[in-house]
Every structure is written in structure tokens, then in C-alpha cells.
Amino acid sequence: MPGESRAHLETEPTPLETAPAPLDTRPPRGVSLFWRTFFFLALLLIGCIVAWLQTFRALEYEPRALQSAQQLASLVNLSRAALVHSDSIARVSLIKTLADEEGLRIAPREPNDTYRLYDVDSLSRNVSARLNARLGADTVVAREVNGRPGLWIGFSIDGDPYWLMTDASRIGPVAGTTWLIWLGTAALLSLSGAAVIARLINRPLKKLSFAASRVREGDFNSSQLNEAVATSEIREVNIGFNRMAQRLSKIEQDRALMLAGISHDLRTPLARLRLETEMSVDDMQAREHMAADIEQVNAIIDKFLDYARPDHLQPQRVNLNQVVDAAVFALGSDPNTHISTSIPPDTMVTGDAVELQRVMSNLLENAKRYGQNPKTGVTEVEIAAKAKDNWVLVKLRDHGPGVSPDILEQLTQPFFRGNVSRTAATGTGLGLAIVERAIARMGGRFALANSSSGGLSAHIKLPRAAD
Numbered sequence: 001m002p003g004e005s006r007a008h009l010e011t012e013p014t015p016l017e018t019a020p021a022p023l024d025t026r027p028p029r030g031v032s033l034f035w036r037t038f039f040f041l042a043l044l045l046i047g048c049i050v051a052w053l054q055t056f057r058a059l060e061y062e063p064r065a066l067q068s069a070q071q072l073a074s075l076v077n078l079s080r081a082a083l084v085h086s087d088s089i090a091r092v093s094l095i096k097t098l099a100d101e102e103g104l105r106i107a108p109r110e111p112n113d114t115y116r117l118y119d120v121d122s123l124s125r126n127v128s129a130r131l132n133a134r135l136g137a138d139t140v141v142a143r144e145v146n147g148r149p150g151l152w153i154g155f156s157i158d159g160d161p162y163w164l165m166t167d168a169s170r171i172g173p174v175a176g177t178t179w180l181i182w183l184g185t186a187a188l189l190s191l192s193g194a195a196v197i198a199r200l201i202n203r204p205l206k207k208l209s210f211a212a213s214r215v216r217e218g219d220f221n222s223s224q225l226n227e228a229v230a231t232s233e234i235r236e237v238n239i240g241f242n243r244m245a246q247r248l249s250k251i252e253q254d255r256a257l258m259l260a261g262i263s264h265d266l267r268t269p270l271a272r273l274r275l276e277t278e279m280s281v282d283d284m285q286a287r288e289h290m291a292a293d294i295e296q297v298n299a300i301i302d303k304f305l306d307y308a309r310p311d312h313l314q315p316q317r318v319n320l321n322q323v324v325d326a327a328v329f330a331l332g333s334d335p336n337t338h339i340s341t342s343i344p345p346d347t348m349v350t351g352d353a354v355e356l357q358r359v360m361s362n363l364l365e366n367a368k369r370y371g372q373n374p375k376t377g378v379t380e381v382e383i384a385a386k387a388k389d390n391w392v393l394v395k396l397r398d399h400g401p402g403v404s405p406d407i408l409e410q411l412t413q414p415f416f417r418g419n420v421s422r423t424a425a426t427g428t429g430l431g432l433a434i435v436e437r438a439i440a441r442m443g444g445r446f447a448l449a450n451s452s453s454g455g456l457s458a459h460i461k462l463p464r465a466a467d
Contacts, residue, residue: 117143
């Protein structure tokens, strides 16, 4: 029997493994607000930088083209004038001086010269057009002559064609590496500023999220926000949140005090009724029924107190084997109830031993009450556990009729009682709600499911204790 329970737990996927999302009360994790804010700020800044860069480049072309055309036209005119007004001996010396000191090379233009026009981009075409307008329609602006690259300007002196070669950087735009350096620097500064701004914007929200999680866990003392921040809107939010947390803490304290008072005030007259019943009622059967009713009221009071127990616990290492054995022993010996366990030795979980034993007792009591086999009338309960990653999966299964899938998810709601439990008005409808709250307080998850081979299965997922 234990071997079958173990195999069934390993082969049948649990609701905690196949569909954990409905059991997780935390919102699904996605892109954080910080990264979303940073992304949009970075996108805006980079877009502005690119737009500014394109605008600057567009505005730079026209002045640079005009300036370059004027300089080149002046070079050609000065070189032409110097060559025209110099004799043949001085002309050779002038050409050599221009080549050595000014980087200008003047050579005759032969009919068989091959060249490629200087029209690589809009700036070069603009400069070529302006040079043609200034120097004449027969002016040729080339970027390569006879396979030699450079800035070549073809002009005439007294009808004789010449080439004037100079450095092509005279009319070239700012080098690409320069633009990349400036663009990279601006982008880096912009992204750094975007990260700082996003962090400043999201820091109050992060603190508010942490405080809200503390309130959700019932730790009201750790949920106080700073009420002296400089930003007025954030200060108002913090003040409102602190007041809300204080009221919730007061309500929690009043609830615990009220329940403690009710428990005390009810149990005192119940004790007197029990004593009066034992002393005054002669009929043995009537006395037993009255004592049973008093015990039932006491049990109902205990259920209410268990449900209202505070939500925060101190986690500790708990031996699951010992807890299950204690819960099975407390159930007592009943010939119509058979319980089998299959738990690896020394299975340690993180939680509270008392709470976990209360969970197991509630589940066993629920299985004993509603999990009888329809054919034999005997309650058969199987308890199995296995470790998986950082969790311990526990399965408690009976072989009863199960429950309708329509009401399966409602069984853990407070005071809800299914069709089966309505036939026996001895419970409060809090048993499974207490189980779910206790498991959540220990950082685990709880789910119910109809077993594929019949009966109801309770699945518990507890944090595995570190070795």
C-alpha cells in the first residue's frame, strides 16, 4: 500500500505542478516599472539626439559647401594668375613651391586622361556646382585622375587645360569617427541621466510596494513610510498609507481581543452547563447528548480562534515524519479508518510544527468524515511526500466519492460547505479555510483536486528546509 501511494504521487501531476498560477496570490512578474521608465526615457533621449544630429548635419552642408567652393575657387584663380604672370623659369619654381608648401600640384591635362567626377554625396555635388558657376562651365571637379585619388580641379590658362590637385579633406564633412564619438558620449550621458531619473521616480513606489507586502503579511510595524519627504504628492500618499496601516493594525488587535473575550465569556457558562448537566440530568442518554452538544460548541469556538490566528509565523525546521505520525496518532484508532503513509525518512520542511500538525489533523478529520469508500464504507487515506527542487510535495488522498468540480475551488472559502457536508451539520465550514491560511503563513501552497482513480486529493507544497 505505501509503495502504491508513492508511485501514484510520482506519476500523477499535481495541481501545484501543472497550474500554480491560480494558487499564487502575487501578481505575475514582468518588466519592472524602473526598466519601463528607463526604456521610454532612453528612447526619447536617443530620438532627440538623432534628430539634433540630423538637423545639425543638414544645416552644416550649405555653409560648408559655400565656404569650400570659395576657398577652392580662390586657389584656382590665384594659381592661374601666378602662372600667367610668371616667366618660364619662375613658373617651374612656383609649381614646386606650391607642391611642397601648400600641397597643391599643377599638371597639364592630357586628352587621354581618365577621371571620375566628384559626386559621391550631396555636399560634393553642391561644391562642384558652385565651382562650375564661379570658374566656368568647362570646369571639371574629379575625385580620381588616372587612378590617383584626390581632389582634382580642371581649369584652363590661355586655352591650355591644366589639373590642380589638392587634399580632398578641404571639402569633406566632419569625419565619421568624430560624429560617432560625439554621438556615443551624448548617448552615454543621456542613458545615465535616464537611469538616475527612473530610479528617483520609482524609489517611492518600491518602498510603497514593500510596505504593502508587509501589511499583507500582517507585519504592520515594518510598513511605516516616511512622512517628511520633500515631494508633496508622495508625502500625502505616505501619510494616507500609514493611517490605513494603523487602522488595519487596530482592527486586527480588536478582532483578536474580541475573539479572546468571546471565547472566555462562552466557555465559562459552557463549563457551568457541563457541570449542571452531569449533576442534574438523570437520564443517561439525555446527559450524553447534552455533553456532546457542549463539546461541539467548544470545538466550534476552537475553529473560530484557529481561523483568526495571526498571519505571521517564525519559520523553523520541522520533521514532516514526526508531524504526520503525531496527527495520525491523535486521530485515534478506528476499525473503519485505514491510514497508510509513504514519506522518506527525515524529510525536513520549513514551517511551524504546531500549525502543520493542525493542518494534518484537519485534513485527516475531513477525510474520515467525508471520504468513506462508497462500496465498503471504510475510509482509506494515503499520505505520501517527495522532495522536488527546493520544495516538498505532500499528497493526502482518500477513496471517497470526491466532490463536484463546480464547487472544488470553493471548498477553501470560509463557511462554505459542500453538498456532502450539508448532510452532517457538525462542522463550521472553516476546516479547509484554516488549512489554506496555515499553509500560506508557512510560505507554501495548498490545492484540492479529484483524483483520477477516485476520491479527493489534498496537495500541499512546503518549502524544503536547508540541510
